[in-house]
Each structure stands twice: as C-alpha cells, then as structure tokens.
Amino acid sequence: MLLPERKKELDALCRKLRAELIRLLYKTQSGHPGGSLSVCEILTVLYFEKANTGRGEERDRILLSKGHAAPMLYLILAEKGFFPKEELETLRHIDTRLQGHPCMNHTPGVELTSGPLGMGLSAGLGMALGLKLDQNPATVYVVLGDGELNEGTVWEACMSAAKFNAGNLIAIVDRNHVQLDGAEEEIMPMPHLEARFRAFGLDVFSCDGHDIAALCSAIDAAQAAPGPSVILAETVKGKGVSFMEGKNIWHGRPIDRESFTAALRELEG
Amino acid sequence: MEKTLRAAYGEALAKYGGDERMVVLDADVSGSTLTGMFGKAYPQRFFNVGIAEANMTAMAAGFAAQGKIPFVNCFSVFLSSVGLLAARTYGSYSGLNMKLAGAYGGLSDSFDGPTHHSVEDLAVMRALPGFEVIVPCDPVQVDWAVRYALQKKGPLYLRLSRDAMHPVYGKAADFEPGKGKIVREGADATVIACGMMVGEALLAAQELEQEGIRLRVVDLFFVKPVDNALILRCAEETGAIVTAEEHSVIGGLGGAVSETLSAAGIGVPHEFAGLSDTHAECGPYAALMRKYGIDAAAVAGAVRRAVRRKR
Numbered sequence: 001m002l003l004p005e006r007k008k009e010l011d012a013l014c015r016k017l018r019a020e021l022i023r024l025l026y027k028t029q030s031g032h033p034g035g036s037l038s039v040c041e042i043l044t045v046l047y048f049e050k051a052n053t054g055r056g057e058e059r060d061r062i063l064l065s066k067g068h069a070a071p072m073l074y075l076i077l078a079e080k081g082f083f084p085k086e087e088l089e090t091l092r093h094i095d096t097r098l099q100g101h102p103c104m105n106h107t108p109g110v111e112l113t114s115g116p117l118g119m120g121l122s123a124g125l126g127m128a129l130g131l132k133l134d135q136n137p138a139t140v141y142v143v144l145g146d147g148e149l150n151e152g153t154v155w156e157a158c159m160s161a162a163k164f165n166a167g168n169l170i171a172i173v174d175r176n177h178v179q180l181d182g183a184e185e186e187i188m189p190m191p192h193l194e195a196r197f198r199a200f201g202l203d204v205f206s207c208d209g210h211d212i213a214a215l216c217s218a219i220d221a222a223q224a225a226p227g228p229s230v231i232l233a234e235t236v237k238g239k240g241v242s243f244m245e246g247k248n249i250w251h252g253r254p255i256d257r258e259s260f261t262a263a264l265r266e267l268e269g
Numbered sequence: 270m271e272k273t274l275r276a277a278y279g280e281a282l283a284k285y286g287g288d289e290r291m292v293v294l295d296a297d298v299s300g301s302t303l304t305g306m307f308g309k310a311y312p313q314r315f316f317n318v319g320i321a322e323a324n325m326t327a328m329a330a331g332f333a334a335q336g337k338i339p340f341v342n343c344f345s346v347f348l349s350s351v352g353l354l355a356a357r358t359y360g361s362y363s364g365l366n367m368k369l370a371g372a373y374g375g376l377s378d379s380f381d382g383p384t385h386h387s388v389e390d391l392a393v394m395r396a397l398p399g400f401e402v403i404v405p406c407d408p409v410q411v412d413w414a415v416r417y418a419l420q421k422k423g424p425l426y427l428r429l430s431r432d433a434m435h436p437v438y439g440k441a442a443d444f445e446p447g448k449g450k451i452v453r454e455g456a457d458a459t460v461i462a463c464g465m466m467v468g469e470a471l472l473a474a475q476e477l478e479q480e481g482i483r484l485r486v487v488d489l490f491f492v493k494p495v496d497n498a499l500i501l502r503c504a505e506e507t508g509a510i511v512t513a514e515e516h517s518v519i520g521g522l523g524g525a526v527s528e529t530l531s532a533a534g535i536g537v538p539h540e541f542a543g544l545s546d547t548h549a550e551c552g553p554y555a556a557l558m559r560k561y562g563i564d565a566a567a568v569a570g571a572v573r574r575a576v577r578r579k580r
Contacts, residue, residue, distance in 0.1 A: 104334070118323075123328065130292070
C-alpha cells in the first residue's frame with residue numbers, strides 16, 4: 001500500500017512536472033502538451049515508485065511507445081539525474097540530445113527509440129522474451145497512447161505476447177479518449193477495449209490514470225498476473241490545465257503567451 | 270542439383286545456432302525460409318509469430334536491445350515492405366543489431382507471381398542509412414554471410430533465393446566485407462553482378478568468348494557498402510560496365526554502381542541488365558528470366574551494346 005505521505009509527495013511532484021512542462025513547451029514553441037499532461041502520473045508512478053530505475057542489467061525497462069509525450073519523459077529523466085536539467089531547454093533544437101521523439105542513441109535513460117506509433121509493444125515483447133532467455137527478473141513496461149491502438153501491430157503484439165506467455169510484459173494505456181484530429185468516437189471508435197484485450201489473451205486491469213494510489217495498485221495486480229497484462233489507465237488529455245483538458249487542438253499546438261500565463265496560474269496559483 | 274540459397278541459409282543458422290545470442294524469428298513461412306532447421310535444434314530461441322511481419326521485425330528490435338542477435342525471416346518482398354518501418358526506426362535510425370533475411374529474392378518464387386516477387390527490395394533497403402546489404406550468389410557465400418552477420422554489429426539485409434543457381438564458387442572460398450570479387454578476368458568489358466546474375470554472367474562470358482569479347486565478371490555481393498575502388502578499377506581497365514541484377518534497374522546494384530562512376534566522373538558506357546521498371550508475371554523461373562531480361566542472353570546483349578558504345 002502506498003503511504004498517504006508518499007502519495008502527497010508524488011502528487012506534488014506531478015504538479016511541479018506539469019508546470020515545468022508548460023514552461024518548457026512555451027519556450028520551445030513546439031512539442032505535444034496534451035498527451036504529455038495526460039501521461040504524467042503514469043510515468044511518475046513508474047519512475048519514482050514502482051520500477052527499478054537503477055543502471056544495472058536488472059533494471060526494469062520503461063518504453064514510451066507514445067513517443068510524442070517525449071517532453072514529459074525528458075522532464076522525468078532529468079529529475080532522475082540521467083542528464084542535467086539545464087539541458088531540457090535544448091529540446092527540439094539543432095545539436096540537441098533531446099530529439100522531438102525519444103531516441104535511444106541520443107538520450108541517456110531512453111531504453112528504446114519511439115515515435116512511429118504501434119510498434120512499441122512489439123519491441124517491448126522482444127525485450128521481455130530476451131530478458132526471459134537470460135533469466136533476468138526485470139519487467140518491461142510499455143506505455144501506449146489510446147489513439148495508438150488504431151494501429152494493427154499493437155494487436156499482433158498482443159497475440160504474440162499471449163502465445164509466448166510474456167509474464168514480464170506490462171502494457172499501460174494512457175486512455176485519454178482524444179487523438180490528433182479529434183475525439184476517439186469521431187476518429188476511430190474503440191468500444192469494449194477491456195473485452196478486446198482480454199480476447200487477445202491479456203489480463204486486463206483498469207484504473208484512474210491520474211490517481212497515484214490506484215495506478216500503484218493496478219501495477220501490483222498486473223505484476224501478480226502470470227501472463228502478459230495491460231492496464232487501461234483512464235486519463236484526461238491536457239490534464240491539469242482546464243482549457244486544454246479534452247481538447248484535441250492541444251495535441252501539438254505551440255503555447256501562446258496568454259495561454260502560458262493562464263496555465264501557470266492554474267498549476268501554481 | 271545445386272543446393273538452394275535458402276537451404277544453405279537454414280543449414281547455416283542451425284550450424285552456428287550454438288551461439289546463445291542468436292534468436293530466429295519467422296512469420297509462418299519457416300517451411301519455406303527453412304529456418305525450421307534452427308527451430309528444431311534450438312526451439313527455445315525460435316519464435317514463430319504467425320503472419321505478422323511488422324510485429325516480428327519490431328520484436329527483433331527488442332531482442333537486439335537486449336543483446337541478442339535476431340535473424341528475421343520471411344519473403345523478401347514482405348520484409349522490405351511490411352517490415353520496413355521497424356527496420357528503419359530500430360535498425361537504421363537506432364543502429365540496433367538486427368539481421369533481416371529475405372528468403373525469396375527477385376523472381377525466384379516464380380509461380381506465385383508479382384505479389385510474391387521482389388524487384389525493389391535492394392533499392393529500399395540500400396536507402397536505409399546504416400544498413401548493409403548482402404546478396405549472395407552461392408551456398409558457400411551464404412554460409413560466410415551468416416557467420417559475418419553474427420560477428421558484425423549493426424543492421425544488415427541478406428537477400429536470398431528460393432531456387433538453385435549456377436555454381437560460382439563451389440566448395441570453398443573466402444570473402445572480405447565490403448569487397449567485390451573478380452570471378453573471371455577479362456579486358457574488354459566488366460559485368461558487375463550480384464546473386465544469381467553472377468552465374469548468368471559467367472555463362473554469358475563463355476558465349477561472348479566465341480565472339481572475341483573477353484569479359485570480366487565481378488561478384489559485387491556487398492551491394493552496400495559497395496567496393497568503390499574495384500568498380501573504378503574495372504571501369505578504367507575494361508572501359509565498359511554492365512550491371513546485372515535480379516531486380517528493377519532503378520535503385521539497386523545498377524544504381525549503386527552508377528553513383529560510384531558518376532561521382533568519380535568516369536564516363537564509361539554503362540548498360541543495365543535487370544527488370545526495366547516493370548513487374549513480371551507468374552510462370553517457370555527460367556521462362557521469366559528470359560522474358561524479363563535477367564538471364565545470360567540478356568547479359569550478353571547488354572555487353573555487346575556496351576562494347577559497341579566504346580568504339
């Protein structure tokens with residue numbers, strides 16, 4: 001069980017990360033605020049509470065398949081000391097180690113390159129099976145967007161994960177219901193997601209993706225499941241900034257001065 | 270009957286499979302690619318993912334990131350199309366140690382028709398930064414290529430074939446990475462070929478000898494990186510180049526050789542033997558080779574044209 005004091009600490013950390021994200025993306029005038037804000041608690045719980053983020057071979061592998069949330073990942077990696085925080089402002093600049101989408105060769109702490117959607121779960125599965133061959137006890141966590149589930153490869157990966165019984169593979173879906181062009185129902189409806197994953201052979205757990213304690217419990221349950229599992233983490237795109245919440249236009253829009261001030265007032269006021 | 274390249278490949282995987290880093294993936298065609306030989310010997314490191322080439326290729330990236338050496342297998346055409354995004358993102362851009370083996374290169378799956386032929390895979394895979402591209406012409410070379418793939422770090426595309434081809438090296442030969450090999454000396458023109466076209470070029474050389482044309486034949490089995498020095502030397506010494514490949518004349522071996530020649534400013538005649546920007550059709554392999562200009566006769570014709578242009 002997550003102690004109340006720890007929950008408070010992590011909630012405070014998320015508030016800080018959100019404000020830093022807004023500052024960073026305002027300065028960069030490029031990058032994806034909506035999906036970075038929705039995935040904040042998921043990544044925070046993994047990196048600061050649940051996963052082994054040491055540098056050794058037995059570290060857990062965290063893959064951000066929805067690579068467009070790179071800014072939130074970078075903020076967290078800097079917070080974890082993988083690179084200096086001053087480097088964050090080089091995001092998306094020429095000569096930077098912080099590419100627009102995560103690259104394993106550029107950025108310390110990035111386990112796998114991502115950006116093209118739909119492939120992270122497959123790659124994570126290969127990693128999980130490789131770890132099993134080595135009798136390495138690490139877990140592979142793959143964080144996916146829900147729009148990403150439009151890609152057929154995700155479901156190919158599920159079939160294979162079930163067949164090869166990858167009990168060390170946990171997918172976490174940032175279920176924010178909004179994709180680039182609009183709401184999920186409008187662009188590509190995905191009803192019965194739980195049933196779909198279950199039919200493909202995964203254990204399915206659902207939780208509030210902004211509730212630190214609920215995320216922790218869901219990860220514990222997924223860890224206890226013998227086979228591959230998926231956590232459907234219900235989130236809100238743009239979470240924490242009222243006028244960005246649930247709005248597809250904030251998927252990848254540069255933040256103007258007025259919105260910047262208003263967002264910070266909400267997050268830090 | 271000569272051993273097919275896919276048989277040589279399947280045997281090589283099994284032969285070197287004792288290397289614990291090796292994992293082999295297949296997409297429900299292990300009876301065709303002959304990776305089943307490895308699967309039988311090392312079932313715990315063999316992954317048949319079903320008909321899911323994109324997933325297979327991305328899975329290979331995960332294995333590679335974990336220090337394994339994944340060999341990814343299916344027909345050339347599907348690997349270089351459906352597998353392309355993962356090959357590009359993880360192999361090319363990220364430099365992961367992925368080995369892609371396209372089993373049915375060119376028209377070798379002849380009866381299945383153009384949907385199963387592969388006439389653009391060399392152009393596609395060659396364009397990926399960081400990828401090496403090897404097109405063996407002989408079972409001995411396949412064995413060497415598998416050994417090379419195991420010890421060389423980095424992404425690699427190996428183009429194989431379904432069928433037997435005219436023998437080039439026979440029992441034993443040694444090869445150098447990135448180096449072509451002169452398999453026949455001659456002074457009047459050079460055929461630079463890869464894959465089964467090397468054997469066809471040797472046949473053409475015999476025919477041309479009767480006409481007094483002394484043909485040099487180069488096996489450029491490394492389509493990438495190409496052996497620039499050898500290409501330029503052949504151009505200078507023989508004054509005419511013919512490239513011969515079981516592939517479209519656009520972007521493959523011919524493209525690679527012409528890039529080298531034009532960058533060096535060497536304006537020798539260069540004729541291209543290959544499919545002329547067209548798909549083929551179904552039918553017996555030999556008949557397709559004849560009709561679509563990828564046999565000894567087509568090579569001989571291209572050599573005659575090149576030699577005429579010299580004068």
